[in-house]
Amino acid sequence: MRKVDVDRRVHQGSDNMNDILELKGRVIKRGRAEGEALVSSQPISFYGGVDPDTGIIRERGHELEGKNIAGKVLIFPHGKGSTVGSYIIYRLKRKGMAPSAIINQRCEPIVAVGAIISDIPTVDCIDTSKFKSGDWVRIEDGKIVVERR
Amino acid sequence: MYLSKEEERMLIGELGYAAQKAMEILVALGKIYDAERLVPITSAHVSGVSYANVGEDGLGFLEELASDGKVLVKTTLNPAGMDLERWSTMNIDKEFVENQLRVIDVYSRMGIEITCTCTPYFVGNEPRMGDHIAWGESSAVVYANSVIGARTNRESGISALAAAITGRTPLYGLHFEENRRPTVEVRVQQPKGDFEFACLGIIVGRIVGDGIPLFKGILHAEPDELKALGAALASVGGVPMFHVEGITPEAERSADKAVEKLTITESDIMNVKEEYATEANPDLIFLGCPHLSLTELKGIASALSGKKVRKKLWLCCSRSVKLEADRLGVTQVIEVAGGTILCDTCPIVAPVKDLGVTVVATNSAKGAWYSRNLNNLCVRLMSTEECIREATI
Numbered sequence: 083m084r085k086v087d088v089d090r091r092v093h094q095g096s097d098n099m100n101d102i103l104e105l106k107g108r109v110i111k112r113g114r115a116e117g118e119a120l121v122s123s124q125p126i127s128f129y130g131g132v133d134p135d136t137g138i139i140r141e142r143g144h145e146l147e148g149k150n151i152a153g154k155v156l157i158f159p160h161g162k163g164s165t166v167g168s169y170i171i172y173r174l175k176r177k178g179m180a181p182s183a184i185i186n187q188r189c190e191p192i193v194a195v196g197a198i199i200s201d202i203p204t205v206d207c208i209d210t211s212k213f214k215s216g217d218w219v220r221i222e223d224g225k226i227v228v229e230r231r
Numbered sequence: 232m233y234l235s236k237e238e239e240r241m242l243i244g245e246l247g248y249a250a251q252k253a254m255e256i257l258v259a260l261g262k263i264y265d266a267e268r269l270v271p272i273t274s275a276h277v278s279g280v281s282y283a284n285v286g287e288d289g290l291g292f293l294e295e296l297a298s299d300g301k302v303l304v305k306t307t308l309n310p311a312g313m314d315l316e317r318w319s320t321m322n323i324d325k326e327f328v329e330n331q332l333r334v335i336d337v338y339s340r341m342g343i344e345i346t347c348t349c350t351p352y353f354v355g356n357e358p359r360m361g362d363h364i365a366w367g368e369s370s371a372v373v374y375a376n377s378v379i380g381a382r383t384n385r386e387s388g389i390s391a392l393a394a395a396i397t398g399r400t401p402l403y404g405l406h407f408e409e410n411r412r413p414t415v416e417v418r419v420q421q422p423k424g425d426f427e428f429a430c431l432g433i434i435v436g437r438i439v440g441d442g443i444p445l446f447k448g449i450l451h452a453e454p455d456e457l458k459a460l461g462a463a464l465a466s467v468g469g470v471p472m473f474h475v476e477g478i479t480p481e482a483e484r485s486a487d488k489a490v491e492k493l494t495i496t497e498s499d500i501m502n503v504k505e506e507y508a509t510e511a512n513p514d515l516i517f518l519g520c521p522h523l524s525l526t527e528l529k530g531i532a533s534a535l536s537g538k539k540v541r542k543k544l545w546l547c548c549s550r551s552v553k554l555e556a557d558r559l560g561v562t563q564v565i566e567v568a569g570g571t572i573l574c575d576t577c578p579i580v581a582p583v584k585d586l587g588v589t590v591v592a593t594n595s596a597k598g599a600w601y602s603r604n605l606n607n608l609c610v611r612l613m614s615t616e617e618c619i620r621e622a623t624i
Contacts, residue, residue: 110259134288165387166284173288194259195389199252199292 101230105208107185109224110194113203115183119217119228120154121210122146127163128170128196137179155219156181157210161193171196183221185210232261232401233268241397249300249341253393260390261401270363270402274305275395276351277343278367279388281312281580282330290330293337296396303398306343307351309368309388310522310547311335312582315347315575322586343395347575348549350458350522352379355551360480363406365394369469370521370597373461376472378454380480382406385471405471411481413445413474418494421450425459425527426614428452429596430503432463434495441469445490447476455524462521463596507599507612513592516622517578518615519547520598527615528556528572532564534619540569544622550574570622578602594618 124145126132131141137152152174161167171193174180184197189206197204203221213219218229240246241254257269279285285293312331313323323331339345346354349368352375358364360380366372367386375381384404386394394400404410417435422428435444444464452460452475464470474482518531523546531546546565548556553574556562562572578591579601591602592611599612613621 108262110262111255165389168387168389169286169288169292172292173286176288176291189259189263191260191263191387191390194263195256195387198255198259199389 103212103228103230105212105226105228107205107224107226108207110186110189110204110206111197111202112223113183113201114222115155115203116218116220117153117155117182119213119215119219120146120149120151120156120181121213121215122158123211124158125160125162126156126158128161128167128192129164131163132170132174134170134173135177135179137174151181152179154181155183155185155221157185157213157219159187159210161186161190163192165192167192168196168199171202172200175200175202183219185213185219185221185226232258232266234258238269238397238399247299249296249298249396252296253300253396256390256393257397257399257401261403264401264403266401266403268402269397269399270406271398272304272365272394272400273362274307274356274358274364275302275391276307276309276356276364276366276368276371277338277388277391277395278309280309280334280338280347282327282334283312283580283582285334290334290337293334296392297337297340300341300396302342302395304395305356306395307346307348307354307356308338308343309347310349310576310580311347312580313576314573315345317573320571321573321576321581323582324585327582341396346549346551348522349520349577350524350549353522353524353552354549363400365391365400367391369465370458370462372471373465373473374458376405376411377461377474377479378457382411385469408484411472412443412484413490414442415439415444415491415493417444417446418492419446419448420497421448422456422500424614425453425456426594427500428456428460429463429594430500431495432460433467433503433596434499436464436466436468436470438493439468439470441471443472443474444470445474445476445482449475449478452478453526455527458521458524459595466597466600504612507610509609509611511590511609511611513542513590513611513621515543515545515578515583515588515590516592516618517545517547517598518594518618519545520577520579520593520595522577523548523552525552525555528552528561528565529559531570531615531619532561534616535568535570535623536564538568538619538623540622541624542622544570545578546570546572547577548572548574568623579605583608592618592621
């Protein structure tokens with residue numbers, strides 16, 4: 083595992099006490115995106131685990147079962163399962179149901195290839211436990227800004 | 232990761248859309264596997280051809296690449312979901328045929344040879360010892376590494392295609408000599424025939440996972456037997472390479488490193504045979520996973536000579552091997568007996584469920600594994616001779 087730079091700044095003194103967290107990771111797919119975080123502590127299998135037409139997580143017993151990944155910044159440790167998963171990510175993108183960005187602890191080839199062929203900004207070498215579902219996350223290449231709401 | 236000037240130009244899109252996408256994929260994989268740079272390759276073999284696996288999404292992506300993508304090195308193609316000429320004898324439905332032909336067309340436009348075989352090494356994709364290559368298809372990968380001594384990681388269809396388009400692959404894993412040494416030493420008694428080699432592959436594949444076994448105690452092995460052994464190791468385990476002492480080219484280099492040791496006995500082989508024995512009556516008997524060599528087809532022809540095939544018997548090989556068999560009269564013997572030679576395909580990637588098949592018999596460990604786990608069929612695994620007997624009783 084590569085080192086993960088964490089630069090935490092807490093802005094205080096204003097009326098809304100937002101926490102802002104800045105992280106720097108490794109670029110897997112360049113690009114800019116922002117959206118609401120959807121966080122899983124479990125790996126995700128796109129083939130069989132995600133409905134390719136709706137973006138709803140279908141894997142039985144998965145902590146995100148029933149949640150929709152469309153338009154979210156999807157944060158999970160790493161992918162798993164069949165390499166067909168790369169094409170599922172591509173299909174989600176074509177249907178407009180793909181995540182707006184992906185953040186991984188350690189990206190593996192299925193998610194990396196899927197993100198590249200689908201133009202989804204993707205960063206890894208990030209401690210994904212720092213995020214909570216509902217955070218507002220902005221990504222620009224390897225730079226991540228997290229706003230806790 | 233270090234990139235040459237030309238690689239940088241590909242990455243920023245100066246050499247076209249496909250080269251850029253392909254380079255992005257290779258750079259990402261290089262990062263993931265900590266490769267310091269890319270290495271030029273002499274050949275590629277692309278898997279992901281059957282429309283049943285590629286689907287409309289895969290086809291969409293391939294179409295995008297084909298807009299300006301051309302392969303830079305010799306590149307062959309894995310089997311499709313049907314015989315490209317005799318699909319009607321397979322009863323494939325019209326819609327599947329059209330979609331499969333679209334997939335073939337898109338690969339063809341990229342300059343890929345439409346070999347449609349999992350044995351590219353039988354049809355002119357013959358790398359030399361030490362060559363860096365990028366192959367998909369796990370049985371071909373294990374054959375190239377082990378029997379030929381060329382160097383490839385286990386590529387996916389997409390990463391092999393990206394390598395073909397750029398002429399490069401990330402330098403990591405099995406491209407380095409130190410990663411090609413055995414991780415486990417396996418003492419065995421001489422297996423008898425390709426079927427026992429396949430059984431041995433099942434047992435060892437289960438134990439070593441993605442390790443590299445060194446077999447000791449095998450005194451002779453035909454290339455076809457090594458093909459059966461490798462296919463079993465690669466599908467049941469995830470073995471990228473094996474060594475056979477005194478037989479495969481890199482076995483001697485591996486010296487006597489202290490590795491885990493195992494012994495496989497004849498009773499272990501018997502147990503595997505029993506595990507796959509079933510009373511179920513097969514409605515399809517198939518041989519040729521991986522695709523049959525000319526030697527194997529000749530052997531099957533002489534076993535079938537003068538007999539009558541009473542069940543569906545599919546013999547799968549590459550088109551080039553069939554052409555040789557045609558010339559030698561081998562095809563005629565098989566067809567007179569009632570067997571069917573199919574090219575370009577196999578029951579693993581063809582839509583066999585739609586053809587009403589529920590029980591298959593085969594001599595292939597790989598064929599058995601995928602028929603069971605991917606196509607949910609009931610499988611009987613037995614020797615070539617037993618398969619022929621089953622087809623002709």
